[in-house]
Amino acid sequence: AQKITQTQPGMFVQEKEAVTLDCTYDTSDPSYGLFWYKQPSSGEMIFLIYQGSYDQQNATEGRYSLNFQKARKSANLVISASQLGDSAMYFCAMGETGGFKTIFGAGTRLFVKA
Amino acid sequence: GAVVSQHPSWVICKSGTSVKIECRSLDFQATTMFWYRQFPKQSLMLMATSNEGSKATYEQGVEKDKFLINHASLTLSTLTVTSAHPEDSSFYICSAPQGPSNQPQHFGDGTRLSIL
Numbered sequence: 001a002q003k004i005t006q007t008q009p010g011m012f013v014q015e016k017e018a019v020t021l022d023c024t025y026d027t028s029d030p031s032y033g034l035f036w037y038k039q040p041s042s043g044e045m046i047f048l049i050y051q052g053s054y055d056q057q058n059a060t061e062g063r064y065s066l067n068f069q070k071a072r073k074s075a076n077l078v079i080s081a082s083q084l085g086d087s088a089m090y091f092c093a094m095g096e097t098g099g100f101k102t103i104f105g106a107g108t109r110l111f112v113k114a
Numbered sequence: 115g116a117v118v119s120q121h122p123s124w125v126i127c128k129s130g131t132s133v134k135i136e137c138r139s140l141d142f143q144a145t146t147m148f149w150y151r152q153f154p155k156q157s158l159m160l161m162a163t164s165n166e167g168s169k170a171t172y173e174q175g176v177e178k179d180k181f182l183i184n185h186a187s188l189t190l191s192t193l194t195v196t197s198a199h200p201e202d203s204s205f206y207i208c209s210a211p212q213g214p215s216n217q218p219q220h221f222g223d224g225t226r227l228s229i230l
Binding site for chain 2: 032037052091
């Protein structure tokens with residue numbers, strides 16, 4: 001069965017430093033997509049980055065990069081040069097080509113310190 | 115700009131009232147939409163899948179008669195919380211896929227529902 005695991009309930013990072021948010025997944029579908037969303041206190045879900053299971057290179061979007069290790073079934077989010085506005089809840093999610101729903105991890109709350 | 119519009123953003127109402135939340139896809143058709151519920155500091159919990167022209171598919175444990183879903187057109191799904199009580203207070207958020215299921219979905223901005 002498909003599953004997303006985020007083991008870090010909360011993380012602290014100093015402003016301007018990089019931080020890695022962990023995500024592991026489990027699926028039997030060879031074709032899937034992995035996504036990260038940011039949810040600030042206002043509640044909206046902001047899409048950050050996408051990685052396809054067949055993509056050879058790690059996805060990058062500005063200060064966000066996804067460290068995709070397929071054999072280990074991990075899809076960690078790396079935020080470089082953290083900003084105070086990065087303080088939010090971050091969700092790792094997965095959608096299978098052969099499936100229908102998107103499943104979400106429990107989330108990691110990131111706190112950026114000035 | 116936003117591709118999924120959700121309305122209203124906030125609702126405060128008395129116990130026993132029915133509340134309708136709308137989710138619209140903008141500039142694309144959505145034969146399927148998803149409704150989630152989120153408690154504070156928790157992840158999104160899928161409540162139901164809204165299917166255009168047919169009955170919604172509810173997740174296990176979700177009361178169909180409490181949470182009525184209607185998907186009357188290719189761009190609009192509604193969630194009605196019937197006879198709402200304080201325990202129904204939560205953050206409700208909808209989403210719509212614009213492509214295959216292995217692609218990210220578009221989310222509405224959510225509705226904060228408070229039942230007094």
